[in-house]
Every structure is written in C-alpha cells, then in structure tokens.
Amino acid sequence: MKFSRQTTLRAQASVAGVGVHSGLPVTLTLGPAPVDAGFIFVRTGLEGSDREVQATAEQVIATDFATVLGDRNGPLVSTAEHVLAALRGMGVDNATIEIDGPEVPIMDGSAAAFIAAIDQAGIVTQPAQRRFIQVLKPISVKIGDSFGEIRPHTNGFRVEVEIDFTNPVIGQQAYAFDLNPEGFRREVGRARTFGLMNDVARLWSAGYALGASFDNTVVFDDERLLNTEGLRYADECARHKVLDVIGDLSLAGLPLLGAYRSVRGGHKLNHAVLTALLADRTAWRVVEGEAARRTTRAVGEVGRGIVGGRVAAAFGPDVS
Numbered sequence: 001m002k003f004s005r006q007t008t009l010r011a012q013a014s015v016a017g018v019g020v021h022s023g024l025p026v027t028l029t030l031g032p033a034p035v036d037a038g039f040i041f042v043r044t045g046l047e048g049s050d051r052e053v054q055a056t057a058e059q060v061i062a063t064d065f066a067t068v069l070g071d072r073n074g075p076l077v078s079t080a081e082h083v084l085a086a087l088r089g090m091g092v093d094n095a096t097i098e099i100d101g102p103e104v105p106i107m108d109g110s111a112a113a114f115i116a117a118i119d120q121a122g123i124v125t126q127p128a129q130r131r132f133i134q135v136l137k138p139i140s141v142k143i144g145d146s147f148g149e150i151r152p153h154t155n156g157f158r159v160e161v162e163i164d165f166t167n168p169v170i171g172q173q174a175y176a177f178d179l180n181p182e183g184f185r186r187e188v189g190r191a192r193t194f195g196l197m198n199d200v201a202r203l204w205s206a207g208y209a210l211g212a213s214f215d216n217t218v219v220f221d222d223e224r225l226l227n228t229e230g231l232r233y234a235d236e237c238a239r240h241k242v243l244d245v246i247g248d249l250s251l252a253g254l255p256l257l258g259a260y261r262s263v264r265g266g267h268k269l270n271h272a273v274l275t276a277l278l279a280d281r282t283a284w285r286v287v288e289g290e291a292a293r294r295t296t297r298a299v300g301e302v303g304r305g306i307v308g309g310r311v312a313a314a315f316g317p318d319v320s
C-alpha cells in the first residue's frame, strides 16, 4: 500500500487510563477525519457542548511539564504529545482524538497503547495527495543551555536528540531517527516517560504528577534505575525525547520534510523552534508528495507547479 495519499483511521478505537499530572481516569477515542483535517482534539464530558481544538502550534498554551493545547477560554487538553507522536509516527494524516477529561491518559508512559489503538482502527488512504511542510533554510533557537535547530533535509523527516544529565545513571545519550512507521513502532514508540526521583517527589508535593508511578514513568535516583523491570532500551531516555519531538512537531499541522536537532531540549524548545520556523515565511513552503514519481509539487501561495528537484518522497510508508 502506497501512502503518498493522505490517510485516516478506518474506524474508532479507544484506550482508557489516567492522566499523569491529574491522576484522573480518562478515556481517549481515536477516529476518522476528512481530508486536510489534520488532528483535532474533541473534549467531551463538559457542561454544555463538546469543545474542539486543532492540534496546531497556535493552540499551545503551556509547555512546562507537557504540551498543553487550549483556546482563549483556557486549557483543553494536556499531555497531547504522545498520542500525536503515535499518529504522526504511524503515518496518519487526519484523525479525531476524543477525550472525556482534561488530560490524555499516560498509559505506560510511551506511545505503545496509541499505536495499538491505531492498529485496531486500521489506516485507510484518502482521495487527496499528502501535503508536507518543506524546510527551506535553517532556523535555530537557544534557550539557556538548550539548543534546537531545524534545517533542510533531502530525505523525509529526521530527528537528532542529544541529552546531557548531571544524573550519572542517565548521563549523556544521543539518538537519531529517520521517521518511518515500522521504525517508529520498533525503536521509538515504546520508549517511556522518565524522571528523577527528586523531581517526581517535588512535583508530587506541588500537586503535579499525581498519576505518575512506576507503571508509567522510568524513575532514576543518583545511583540507579528504580523500576524493577529495567529499561526497554539502554538509551530509552534519548529515544523518549525523540518521541516527544515527533509529537511536538506534529503541531506544524502537516508532516515536515526537514531535520530537527535538539541538545538538552524539551517541550519548550521544540515549541520555540517550530514557532520560529512557521513565523518565517521564507523558511518553508507547502509541497504535495507524489511518491511514485519522486517529485514534489509546490502548492498554496507558492504554487509554481512541479518542482524539478528530487525531493524524496517523504516520510512515509512507501514501504509496502
């Protein structure tokens, strides 16, 4: 199956869990959405009507402990990044994400449960070409000692993450990943949220991370990993940062053609780089992918027909 066309889910599929910060039970249901819809959160269970929020960078209202989306009436969806990573990572373009509480369930701290839900729902192609945001020039942001950059890249979407913790058990790690669905499923989607015991204890006393436990967070103290089951990968922390990047940068609204690098980064840095990219109209353009011909077509304001360059067909499962 070629996915140079847009995709959505064939059916609905639900997962139930708790929010990592609120500790409250929540059910999340993924479902189909029309061509060009992108990812739309639908918050149910409120007094009055359901509220929708588009998963785009403009709707980000906080990035302190997680990525929070909302509108002028306040926050609507917290911890949006892992389910968004699963959708983008698995090659879904358009989907609704219905939740009956304020926070996406943390599940096991990775994207595995959302990948399973996508598998259960099934992916179908839609009668429209997939569109991409192609990065045309490097954009970088420095925040304190963290550094993020997105740059042109000829082959799909690449993420390079470096972390450097004073905690000796985590230490320095680097992980680079060229986005494709099978790689995402195997190498990145299962990497769990992590934290330091001191930080978790501090968050608990401040009323945060109330749902955090060894069931959904990899926890380190200064000497060792505290989870008895061990790590899923030796560099699970760096891989989880890659997962977060894929989710946070899905807020571009379209898949990216470019390479993103972060050093000591997090949600705040990811959001800052994406916002800086989108704000510079000379730094990107929208293109349509045509996997079979290995060309791209510029569309929208910059539409000049088929572009001669051999921009590789993109992110995407043109694996069969």
Ligand SMILES: [Zn+2]
Binding pocket: 081, 082, 193, 240, 243, 244
């Ligand atoms: Zn995360």
